[in-house]
Amino acid sequence: MRSRIVEALANDGFLLDHETEEYILGQDAPLQFARQVISQMVHRPLVVTMRDVRTVVRVETPRLTSLPRPMVSGTRTIGEVEVLRDITSHSECLASVEGFARYFQDRYASLRQLLLRRMDLAGAQTIQRVLDPNRTSDSNKEIKVIGMVNEVRTTRSGEMILEIEDDTARCTVMVPKDHKLIQDSILQDEVVGIIGKLTQKDRKIILKKLVRPDVPIRSGMEENDSTTQVAFMSDVHIGSNTFLEERWRNMISWLKDEADGLNLQYIVIPGDCVDGVGIFPGQEEELLIEDIIDQYKSLAEHLKDIPDNIRIVMQPGNHDMVRPAEPQPALNGEVSRLFDSNIMQIGNPAYLRIEGRTILSYHGKSFDDMVNGIKGLSYSQPLKAMEEMLKRRHLAPTYGGKTPFAPERQDYLVIDEVPDIFVTGHVHGAGVSSYNGIRLINASTWQDQTSFQKMHNFVPDPAKLTLVHLGTGKPSIAAF
Ligand SMILES: [Fe+2]
Ligand SMILES: [Fe+2]
Structure with missing residues (x-):
C-alpha cells in the first residue's frame, strides 16, 4: 500500500518526507486524505512536510521532538591552544528534509534548555x-x-x-x-x-x-596571573589587489620590535584569510593572484614573517577554500600543509581556550542577515549585531537568508557556553566593546576599500591589531 500511495502522489507532483509519509499512512483513507489536504495548501510544495500539513489540519503529534544533545566534540589541543568545539572531523550532515528537521530540533532543544534557566x-x-x-x-x-x-x-x-x-x-x-x-x-x-x-x-x-535566553550579567574576566596577550587579526584577503602590503609590513616590523615586550603570544585570524576566487561576480578584475592555491602560498609566506614564538590560529570565512555552509570545517589537505607547524587550523565557528580564557571565534557572515532583520542595525555596528547574537544565544538566528547552513546533527551555531572573549571579522571594521562582561571584538582587515565597497559607500577600517591581555582582560588597538 505504501508504495502505491507514494507513487500516486509523486504522479500528482508531490513528494513526502519521512514523517509526513508515516502520518499520511496512519490515516483511514491515506491517498484520499493526502490529496484533500494538499489541495487546500496555499503554497503547493514539492516535498510536503508536516509543517505544510499543519497549515491545513490540526495535528497533535510532536514536530520539534527533543533529541538528546550530543556531547561536545572531543578536545583538540595544539600547544597552549585548545579547541573546545568546532565542526572539524565531526560533520554529520544530512542534506535532506529530515536533516534540516533534525537540525532545527537540536537548535530548539538546546535553546529551550538555556531559556529554562531563566x-x-x-x-x-x-x-x-x-x-x-x-x-x-x-x-x-x-x-x-x-x-x-x-x-x-x-x-x-x-x-x-x-x-x-x-x-x-x-x-x-x-x-x-x-x-x-x-x-x-x-x-x-x-x-x-x-x-x-x-x-x-x-x-x-x-x-x-x-x-530571550541572553547571557548572564557578569562584571568581566576575573583577573588572574597571566601576562600573555592575544592579538586578533581578521580578513587578510591575500590575493586581492587592494591587500595593504605596506601596512602589513609595518605591522610585521612592529611585532618584531614589540611582541616580546608585550608578551604577545597568540594571533587569532577569524576568517577571510585569502580573497578566494568566484566569491562575487567580476571578482577576477580585483585579484592580484588569480589562483587560490597561489593565494594560500602567498599567505603562508606572509605569515612566516611573524616571529616564530607567536602561535597563529587560522579560521576560514566566506572567502576561504572550504564549504560555504556553516559550520565550516578547518582548511585541510594540500592547503593546510602549506603552513608552518606553529599555525593551527580551526573551523568556523569555534570555541577556543587559551590560558584558561574561553574565546568564541566566528567569522560573521550572518551580519549580512542581521542588518536586514534588525531595525536600526547597520554594517558599521558589528558590535551591536554581536550583542543581538548573544541575546539570542545564536550566531546566525535566521535560516534562509544570506548565511548558508549545513544541516548538522548538532547546531554548532548555538552559543551554549558563555565565552570570555567573542571575536568576529567579515565587515572590515575595527572595534572593541563589552556586553554583560564579555569582551567583544570586531577585528579589522588588511584589505583597502574595494570597488564593491565604494559602490555601497562602505569605508573599511583596515590595518589594525586588537590585543587583549589574558590576565586583566584589558583591550588595546595597534594601528599601522
Ligand atoms: Fe572579508
Ligand atoms: Fe567575510
Whole structure:
C-alpha cells in the first residue's frame, strides 16, 4: 500500500518526507486524505512536510521532538591552544528534509534548555498543554511557553503577530501595538520564551513579556596571573589587489620590535584569510593572484614573517577554500600543509581556550542577515549585531537568508557556553566593546576599500591589531 500511495502522489507532483509519509499512512483513507489536504495548501510544495500539513489540519503529534544533545566534540589541543568545539572531523550532515528537521530540533532543544534557566520562565508549559481548554480555562491566568518563531507579521492596526511552535503544537502570539516590543525586532527561527494570557475565544496568547535566553550579567574576566596577550587579526584577503602590503609590513616590523615586550603570544585570524576566487561576480578584475592555491602560498609566506614564538590560529570565512555552509570545517589537505607547524587550523565557528580564557571565534557572515532583520542595525555596528547574537544565544538566528547552513546533527551555531572573549571579522571594521562582561571584538582587515565597497559607500577600517591581555582582560588597538 505504501508504495502505491507514494507513487500516486509523486504522479500528482508531490513528494513526502519521512514523517509526513508515516502520518499520511496512519490515516483511514491515506491517498484520499493526502490529496484533500494538499489541495487546500496555499503554497503547493514539492516535498510536503508536516509543517505544510499543519497549515491545513490540526495535528497533535510532536514536530520539534527533543533529541538528546550530543556531547561536545572531543578536545583538540595544539600547544597552549585548545579547541573546545568546532565542526572539524565531526560533520554529520544530512542534506535532506529530515536533516534540516533534525537540525532545527537540536537548535530548539538546546535553546529551550538555556531559556529554562531563566527564572521568569520557571513553570513554562508546552504549547499543547496551554491550548488545551480543559487545562487552561481561566483567561486571567498567566501562561508561559517556549517556542521557535515561525513567522512575524504586523497587522494593519499595528499589532505584531508571532506564530511560534514547540515540540507539541503551534500557536499565535499577539503583541499589542502599545507594547515596547513593537520597537524590537523578532527574527524568524529565534527561540523565545513567551509570558502572557490566553484568550478563551480564539486561543491566542496576548503577550505580556518576551524572554530571550541572553547571557548572564557578569562584571568581566576575573583577573588572574597571566601576562600573555592575544592579538586578533581578521580578513587578510591575500590575493586581492587592494591587500595593504605596506601596512602589513609595518605591522610585521612592529611585532618584531614589540611582541616580546608585550608578551604577545597568540594571533587569532577569524576568517577571510585569502580573497578566494568566484566569491562575487567580476571578482577576477580585483585579484592580484588569480589562483587560490597561489593565494594560500602567498599567505603562508606572509605569515612566516611573524616571529616564530607567536602561535597563529587560522579560521576560514566566506572567502576561504572550504564549504560555504556553516559550520565550516578547518582548511585541510594540500592547503593546510602549506603552513608552518606553529599555525593551527580551526573551523568556523569555534570555541577556543587559551590560558584558561574561553574565546568564541566566528567569522560573521550572518551580519549580512542581521542588518536586514534588525531595525536600526547597520554594517558599521558589528558590535551591536554581536550583542543581538548573544541575546539570542545564536550566531546566525535566521535560516534562509544570506548565511548558508549545513544541516548538522548538532547546531554548532548555538552559543551554549558563555565565552570570555567573542571575536568576529567579515565587515572590515575595527572595534572593541563589552556586553554583560564579555569582551567583544570586531577585528579589522588588511584589505583597502574595494570597488564593491565604494559602490555601497562602505569605508573599511583596515590595518589594525586588537590585543587583549589574558590576565586583566584589558583591550588595546595597534594601528599601522
Ligand atoms: Fe572579508
Ligand atoms: Fe567575510
